[in-house]
Amino acid sequence: MQRIYLTGFMGAGKTTIGQCLAKRLGLSMIDTDEYIEEQIGKTIKRIFAEEGEAAFRQYEREFLRALPLDKIIVTTGGGIVIQKENRDWMKRTGTVIYLHCEFAELLKRLEHDDTRPLLSQHHRQGLEELWQQRLPYYQEADWIIDTTGQSIEQIVDEITKMIKNDPPWKY
Numbered sequence: 001m002q003r004i005y006l007t008g009f010m011g012a013g014k015t016t017i018g019q020c021l022a023k024r025l026g027l028s029m030i031d032t033d034e035y036i037e038e039q040i041g042k043t044i045k046r047i048f049a050e051e052g053e054a055a056f057r058q059y060e061r062e063f064l065r066a067l068p069l070d071k072i073i074v075t076t077g078g079g080i081v082i083q084k085e086n087r088d089w090m091k092r093t094g095t096v097i098y099l100h101c102e103f104a105e106l107l108k109r110l111e112h113d114d115t116r117p118l119l120s121q122h123h124r125q126g127l128e129e130l131w132q133q134r135l136p137y138y139q140e141a142d143w144i145i146d147t148t149g150q151s152i153e154q155i156v157d158e159i160t161k162m163i164k165n166d167p168p169w170k171y
């Protein structure tokens, strides 16, 4: 399979960048968070509240493997990398691009968000610890893009160039 997976912490821009990239390259895009919400028929917020985080992680593992289509852009949930099976699966089935962003800027981007349960569960320090803990997992990616201080347009340009120079598939 020849997918492009976008990974990164909450607010890294995976969903936003993935949508622009898909349009630019004429590819389909699937967001794992949205796919889980559709399949289960509940928002992520409700899944966390009613079934707990462990149930959500189980869905994440299951649906990552069940995604339809091969040559697609897959934008992932911020915590998909915490399960080793998911990191291995993504590497085996595509190219993994990590969208890095400094923590202070992530917080600014998410200031007014109330859809991400982990944001309300953690204070600043706890969230920063979570970000630190996950960094080594994100850094296992094939490509790393630093999005700090970059506009969405600039990031999409950079990734498009990388893909055109070294396509994960033969055009």
Ligand SMILES: Nc1ncnc2c1ncn2[C@@H]1O[C@H](COP(=O)(O)OP(=O)(O)OP(=O)(O)O)[C@@H](O)[C@H]1O
Pocket: 008, 009, 010, 011, 012, 013, 014, 015, 016, 017, 033, 076, 077, 078, 079, 109, 110, 116, 147, 150, 151, 152, 155
């Ligand atoms: N480079 C950027 N510059 C400014 N704002 C950005 C940038 N990237 C993303 N944002 C903004 O940050 C917010 C979160 O972006 P987005 O939903 O794409 O993040 P995500 O990585 O998909 O997060 P999650 O893991 O929670 O799904 C959005 O309001 C988006 O417009």
Ligand SMILES: O=C(O)C1=C[C@@H](O)[C@@H](O)[C@H](O)C1
Pocket: 009, 010, 033, 044, 076, 077, 078, 079, 080, 115, 116, 117, 118
């Ligand atoms: O960072 C995380 O663990 C999460 C990020 C979101 O994309 C959602 O997958 C959910 O809110 C959990």
Ligand SMILES: [Mg+2]
Pocket: 014, 015, 016, 031, 033, 075, 076, 077
């Ligand atoms: Mg997202």
